Amino acid sequence: MILTQQIFGIHPWKVATTELDKENRRLQESLTSLGNGYMGMRGNFEEAYSGDHHQGTYMAGVWYPDKTRVGWWKNGYPEYFGKVINALNYIYMHIYVDGEKVDLYTDELKDFDLSLDMQKGLLERSFTIVKNGKDVSVKFTRFLSIQTKELCAIKMEVTASEKTAIRVESALDGDVRNEDSNYDEMFWEFVGNSDNTLVVETIPNNFGIEQFSVAAAMHHNATGFENTGNTKDSFFVSQVFEGTADKDNTITLEKYITLTTSRDYKKEQLAEEANAIYNANVSDRSFEELLAAHAELWAQRWELADIVIGGDDEAQQGIRFNLFQLFATYYGDDERLNIGPKGFTGEKYGGATYWDTEAYGVPFYLAVTDPQVTRNLLKYRHNQLPGAFHNAQQQGLKGALYPMVTFTGVECHNEWEITFEEIHRNGAIAYAIYNYSAYTGDESYLENEGLEVLSAISRFWADRVHFSKREQAYMMHGVTGPNEYENNVNNNWYTNRIAAWVLRYTLESIAKFPAREAALEITEDEKAKWQDIVDRMYFPYDKELGVFVQHDTFLDKDLMPVEDVPASDLPLNQHWSWDKILRSCFIKQADVLQGVYLFSDEFTLEEKERNFDFYEPMTVHESSLSPCIHAILAAELGKEEKAVEMYKRTARLDLDNYNNDTEDGLHITSMTGSWLTIAEGFAGMRAKNGLHFAPFLPTDWDNYEFHINYRGRLILISVDAEGVRLDLVKGDTLTVTLYNETHELTDSVHVPLNKVAK
Structure with missing residues (x-):
């Protein structure tokens, strides 16, 4: 059982109380923080x-x-x-x-x-x-x-x-x-x-x-x-x-x-x-x-950005609180700035830039703001490419290693197992370029600055992998995956997967824009090496369980669900020693499932379900980035109860102090997860190859609706017991897919609600 703490009343547009809570004054200060993108303060x-x-x-x-x-x-x-x-x-x-x-x-x-x-x-x-x-x-x-x-x-x-x-x-x-x-x-x-x-x-x-x-x-x-x-x-x-x-x-x-x-x-x-x-x-x-x-x-x-929820004031307050704090932190006006994990609400994490922006912030800002906002986020990383080269050189490696924590592009985080082992963040930088191009249809950034970044990251991966003669496969040793409750492991499945994907995406992008090869000094030998890594990357897999294995020795641990842990021991990071956590099977946040989410179209529903059912019970969600990924996958798999549970956790993570740490400041970057859960989870939105929806309506909700910007169109998505309606508010006719059937959206499209969206 997760213990939560709710010190403010429920209101669709306000966070309010009539009590001066002296015991929880810091928590009150965090939850009433203000900002305008230029400056901010605690309450x-x-x-x-x-x-x-x-x-x-x-x-x-x-x-x-x-x-x-x-x-x-x-x-x-x-x-x-x-x-x-x-x-x-x-x-x-x-x-x-x-x-x-x-x-x-x-x-x-x-x-x-x-x-x-x-x-x-x-x-x-x-x-x-x-x-x-x-x-x-x-x-x-x-x-x-x-x-x-x-x-x-x-x-x-x-x-x-x-x-x-x-x-x-x-x-x-x-x-x-x-x-x-x-x-x-x-x-x-x-x-x-x-x-x-x-x-x-x-x-x-x-x-x-x-x-x-x-x-x-x-x-x-x-x-x-x-x-x-x-x-x-x-x-x-x-x-x-x-x-x-x-x-x-x-x-x-x-x-x-x-x-x-x-x-x-x-x-x-x-x-x-x-x-x-x-x-x-x-x-x-x-x-x-x-x-x-x-x-x-x-x-x-x-x-433009509001999500209206009928029948659940807690859910309504949660999503609006998160949207407010996100926009109070960043609205894309200055390409020199990025989204700090605590924004203007506290000093934890140093206020710097993490991979959260590319993996979680970019899809949110793409849909609810002008495309220039996201392009500024991409420019931020391109501007810091020299720092990424420096980081790789510090490790004796070629190419560019984007930092875990930075203000300038130079790594400034001092925990070795995170700073130079959690290298999967390099893949998130590349994925953001792909996400922007796929969503907007604009490949001008990819052709120019984007390929500079992709080729530099690819050179890092090509130097960082190790070829195993015994297995005749490429591996990566000594890494930390998204699950920071395991350090210095070999062949983290997600890290290997995203590295191979980056190399493949870079090769595909070079093929689109061959004139860029010479300028980037990409050789035929280099491309051949990248392709060989793509073809022969090692991905831990267990045939008996039918799951992608988190890393080489994960299945050697004593595997058990979180429900077997006494509630008094949670959160683990506040009750267990670091040694005990590292030796346990418990997962801080989506790891294998992070890859299943990002590359969803590469896996069958059966593969997704097997991996979800295996890993989610062992996940303690003690990273604020975790619940939304599980909510989106649960929604796709028709697991409504779990999806709604995880939505509530991501939407009200701070308002209900789920992880008992909100007094230090809000979890700004993870707040995008509540929007992603509704849009990509409950509404089943996908925007990789056209615009797709497969909505369901949570049992306790009367309705929900939200807008998205998509390739010059403004679209209103409304879901209630009567069905799903798409309204083209602005822009030209667009082909959309609803429950795997295509429709021409010229004015509005209305279809019955499919209660299980698969």
Whole structure:
């Protein structure tokens, strides 16, 4: 039995509670995080809070190379571990009531309300405290603008049961530290300040990485308050506002913070640019006007990407929460950026780029955003090809090895068994190129930048394999597959499979664009070697079981289902030693099944079912990337109960804290899995050779519907008890396949519901 934790109420458009949960304050902060792709923050309070919490604010693309510290250095180790930097606290608005500081951890509360409005991208909070026999009510409204990406806007409103002196110290506080620093280091140094600005810069490093500078400018609009003083003290700049509140007099203070970084502006002009952005985009507009413009842009995103679910509010809230946090993290505006596994919600995983983007993010963004968004993700990897060459050279290998963790393309993860054994991520980079080309029909990227990447990856695989004279087959030893609960294994089936597929896809692509061979210096001997590897790659297989074997010695383990493990031992990674986990049969996430999912059209339903029934019972799903793959395969196999169970786990992984780790931050990249489960699982969407659907309706749902962008068309897919309907909202007539029958979609197509989609 999996223990979950639900601390917010169920609402289709909101994450809301009326309880200040002091025991789970960090979890509340994670679940009420905001972002706009340029910056973001955890759901911290503006006023003081002395209880346990994690003050976290982050800027996209701003990071620090922290020295790798390991007990036994090995040749090829990365010199630094890249980490996202906790930036200055710009929401700071400490409140004093009759001279006494407000602290929600210690103060008497009469009511409390906290609400993340996902429809508008808005965080609202209100509370009433009792001070000196007076009731003082405070309301905060906060958003990070997606119209003016550099803007954070906050509105505070205060009333009181009788006349009460209110003082607010509004500040920019640069004295912040990362919780994951090695020795509580300070990663920022002071550059300069003024009455309303603060400029800081990352400390010097020894790795040739640029120092990032950040400037913040704050401006205020006050009603019932007067500005009574300013303070400047290197890392701390504040302005004090004083006023009197009573039951008939609400006093308000609006705070507008504009932030600039050296990624976009010259360092010596950062403060000037921050003020200029305020003057040009904010100064002559009210809080309500700024919020309305921001909300309208969110409405446009929702119009395209929303999934509507009838009859299950938990499922509805889950998918919208995930879509909101994904778009708050990344919407493709800047090809220099990517999707960090924690986004702007925490420091775990260093905030860098993983293979999650290519394997899970690309199919999602292809369907719900403009194709340029996905193309920018592909450009990101192409731009970092030099770093991938460097990574391979560090291991004495040819070609390109894309990093497990990176900001620049150079590997910056310091666990050997992951950094240089989990090389299957190289295949995900190539698969993203294939996915983009197959979905959009646009092969211009493949012909140019794509073939550069594919040929470089293929050269790596050709050098990394080992030819076994005994078996007369190519093998790969000393790898870690997607299942990180097994390290340094031989012939991980998925790794071998995706390596052979990349070589085959590269050869097919070269044949399409033969003029590129000379430019890429691809020789006939090289192509012959790649083809030989494709033809003679070794894939572990057990004839008696009829399953692809996860790696050479997997079947030698004591095999048992997860249901035999006491519930008190789960999650395993929080209760068992690493040694015990590695020796067990338990699987962290889809491994063999990851390959069955990616190359679904290469296997029969019988093969899929045998492998699913063998591996899923041993899978603990302690990677956030795991449930969606199992949900999609279960749906295809007609296993509705399992598919819905896995959908709930991926859609509400954070909202219900399935893995007991959401207080560290949200699982951003895996949130794509909830959309993939509905679109590719429940709706049976496939887009490799034309557009195919085979929907079913979960028993507890009344209906569901969603849009996709596909080759210049906007299509609405609606499923209910009456049947399946496809509406061509925009674009030219398209041939589609529903339950293996082709239809011309000129306006709409409606067919009866096939309850078991196979």
